[in-house]
Amino acid sequence: MDGLKEAMLGLLYPPACIACGGATGEPHALCAACWSGIGFIARPYCERLGTPFPVDLGQPLLSPAAIADPPVFERARAVARYDGTASALVHRLKYSDRPELARAMGRMMAQAGAELLGEADIIVPVPLHRWRLWRRRFNQAMALASVVARTSGVPCDPFLLARVKRTRQQVGLTRAQRQENLQGAFLVPAGARARLKGRRVLLVDDVLTTGATANAAARALLRAGAAAVDVLAFARVVTEA
Template identity: 75%
Template sequence: MNDLPELATRRQSFSGLLPGRALRQGAALLRTGLRGAIGIVYPPSCIACQAATGEAQALCPACWGGIGFIERPYCERLGTPFAVDLGDGLLSPAAIADPPVFARARAVCRFDGTARELVHRLKYGDRTDLALTLGRMMAQAGRELLPDADLVVPVPLHRTRLWTRRFNQAAALAQVVARQASLPLAPLALARVKRTRQQVGLTRAQRTDNLQGAFKVPPGARPRIEGRRVLLIDDVLTTGSTANAAARAVLRAGASAVDILTFARVVSDGS
């Protein structure tokens, strides 16, 4: 007779689990059904050309083939590809003649063809959804950098440009990369304090002058930067002027080292 209250309690606890579990299973089935229905009404399409694909947020075979992926062999500092494999650990003539402020740079692909179209759609076409796919590709391309990184920081926009564009594409990409790598994200650790001219059309020297004093680590963010290896995220690496200016500001704030990870980079014959 003394066991009856305990038995009743167990039965009550067990029966109380059933509705919650049933609700969770029902919600999962509902989500699956909704995804299936959406897939019928809005079949998945290529993020570049809108052709049909087997899954959402993907590239069709033609557009995938149109991306100039950067793979080894490449310069250990700049991440620019070599035409011939001469062994690991080599530096390009550009890296030797004009060493960058940052330690290492890596990019998914060359800034041309499909890659250029994707960047332009993300940056100017309000296609913020593209950040998910591009960010995942960046996490894969940056697999050498991520294990060494302590903090992920996006290259910021000046507040007036941010107001005009409504979002910072680098911050959107950084959020995905940080989540993929399970790294802390510091979106406000670096600020763009100088409103610069558009970099498009400027020479390397003009870009460097244009970005002089453009970035600063706010005093409140210094404790997060000091002594840490920072991974800076941007959409495109062109001449390296922006990356150098941003890296210089982070190093002045006490970072131990700075690496750069972008989706695309401009590759010239002299790289």
């Protein structure tokens, strides 16, 4: 019965590409053109920051940036570069009231972050401040984290981390300004510390830019007793050398 219902819905509402609206073979998917417009990140990349290397040197390596300024978190991974189709999907998820996009994006994240998920005890989405959540109506990181959790089987706990400081928008700020803006922004509630202690956390967000948000959130989690923090994002900004 369910199969017949889905078939009838498919006739009435043919599957469309989540990026451009063109025809696709299945719902919640990308057409071939939009798929080719995603700059997927795969090895070789920095084992700490997840930033791609231009050439494969045949062994796991750290980037100069990871050596010069090590992040608070242990490892970061992302599905794709923040450009083309990937940036369009993030923008629509965040600003165009399209939470259903999280289904396909989250599945891609679960695949890209399989190594991290294999070691994670708990998934924690980067939280929004309550006023920003009220304006936006949903937290895009939470939407993605829920899909990653369902796909991987790793539990998600959105109440392990709170955003207690109303920060400025990060867009347009320098690296130093981002760090200052996020000082004291995150807190692990006292009642959540027992659930966090000694656990390995996978922190989920939509975009990884300079790493300032991920560092601030990871610092709060580690201070509250987390054993380690890794980061998984759908897209990340990659600055060419």
